Amino acid sequence: MSTTTITGVTVWDGERERGLSDVTWEGDRILTVAPSAEGTVDTGLSLIPGLVDTHVHLDTDAVTGKADRAWGIITPPEERSLHALAHAQTAMRHGVTTLRDLASEPAYFALSRMLDSGVITGPRVLTAGPVGMTAGHGDLFTPPHYPHRPPVADSPDECRKLVRHWARAGADAIKVYTSGGILSIGDKVSWRNHTDAELAATVDEAHALGMLVAAHSHSVEGIDRALQAGVDSIEHGTAMSIAQMEILAERRIPVAPTLLIHVRLDARVEGTSDEAREKTLALSAVRDHTLTEGGRRDVRFVLGTDANGVFTTFGDQMEELRIMAARIGWDAERTLKSGTSDAADAIAMGQTVGRIRSGLGADLVLMDGRPWQDIAELDTARIRAVVSRGRLVAGELPTTRG
Ligand SMILES: [Zn+2]
Known part of the structure; x- marks a missing residue:
């Protein structure tokens, strides 16, 4: 060599x-x-x-860059995995050499292994198996009437079984949802996702099998429930309370603020639905407060863009960090740590990269x-x-x- x-x-x-x-x-x-x-x-x-983005989604058309729900349904998994590879390589050429996909499908586990083996040149791609409920945020990316759906889990035992399924498939982490979401169809951000018993079973099983748990949480209630369940990171964390900021800072739990995608949804980039815009505007009203107050209390914000090749693309990570610096009130060095060493530590990759x-x-x-x-x-x-x-x-x- x-x-x-x-x-x-x-x-x-x-x-x-x-x-x-x-x-x-x-x-x-x-x-x-x-x-x-x-x-x-x-x-x-x-x-x-190289930068570390702790929250991306590789599951869109890498050619058109358009939001198209039908694409995910009509494009076979083998082909989707190659779009995912194209996205990952785009990120890599823009300085992002580690990505964590936060709702992976089986083809991505194979992609991740092929990249690790050096068979294909590309960045490090970590994967996360999603554990969500029927009518939850994860479930409603697929149109409600469509029969072929990603797996869901609707009891503590089903949650454990799905965690084990993802462990066997080779996932690095588990993704859970403790509130509804913005881009899902027909739910409300305020909807409770999962019971506390289901969340506790999911986190317990994931930890037993050596996987971190990332929790999608926008609402105060959702963040409370994620903290109570003992998750390892908060994704979005949009409406966190002052008390929650203090707990997050004390426990050093990473929060991926996913700013740029919301700046763009607010500005109504092409492809934003009326439903998504209504939801994001309501959250934007509280986001700025969360960031400045969270920054003051030393909340551990890390780079996590929610990049999906549509609203935020796989070369936007440096812009995300610039926006984080401005909105959180951090100096350049603190900001850059949140996209390198601290992001790597946040996803248990600090012994490898960052x-x-x-x-x-x-x-x-x-x-x-x-x-x-x-x-x-x-x-x-x-x-x-x-x-x-x-x-x-x-x-x-x-x-x-x-
Ligand atoms: Zn996401």
């Missing part, structure tokens, strides 16, 4: 600046991060870890500027090269030795 060294770049390692450095990797493994020789000229280039450190995976983004000093410089237009699993997948590396 050949080694590659990039010399004389300023490294920001996922937590702090390391100065002008030489970074060497072999295959998908960083070997050394060492200070550059004295007298090395600073070219203004910097190296940051930092530029010897022994970790070689996911690297070479950029013009210093995005940890000025978040405006965290912009895909400034990407000079992307290395994913040790392979150069976009741009060019200057001054390399091989």
Whole structure:
């Protein structure tokens, strides 16, 4: 296996600046991060870890980028998996080298394994098996009358069985819903999803089988129930109360705020239904308050975009982080941590990615500027090269030795 060294770049390692450095990797493994020789000229280039998006959906048409419910029904799974791959590779070329899909279908488990094995070049894709109820948020992405539906679980025992089903299939995590949603058809955000007993069984079984549980929760009630069940992350968390912020901060539970998609739904990008717009506007009224107050109380917000290739695309993660900085009131370095080291820790990948450190995976983004000093410089237009699993997948590396 050949080694590659990039010399004389300023490294920001996922937590702090390391100065002008030489970074060497072999295959998908960083070997050394060492200070550059004295007298090395600073070219203004910097190296940051590949971004980690803890919340995406790979299940849309990667060609048209249109919201089309029929597409998911008429397109066979084999073909959908290749669209998912295209989305993942698009994200990778834009500096996002780890993605967690938060409602995976069986073909994605195979995709994830093929990427891990190196058979196909692509980012790390983590998967999550959805455990939702009949008439829940997850169930109602499929039109109500349609007979072929993803599995649902309607009792504590059925929840355990579905968790086990996903574990056997190879899922990394479990997704649950404790409130209704925006893009689902015919439900209300305020609808209770699952009983407390069903949630408790799901979380217990997932933890017993080594999987984290991510909870889709918009409402105060939904967040309370997710916290009570002991989930590992809150997705959206739109209407959290001050008391909940304090609990979330104290327990260091990650929250993926999924901002950009809501900014776009509010602005009514093409394809937004009247129903989705009505729901998102009601939530927007409380979102800004949640972010500023949550930021003040040190809630652990992490990068999670809800990117699905339609309302938010697979190159928008840097924009999401810029919006997080502005709305939460964070400085650039805190923001960048939430998209690298802290995002990796949040999905139990901190021993593999999220930092530029010897022994970790070689996911690297070479950029013009210093995005940890000025978040405006965290912009895909400034990407000079992307290395994913040790392979150069976009741009060019200057001054390399091989
Ligand atoms: Zn989502």
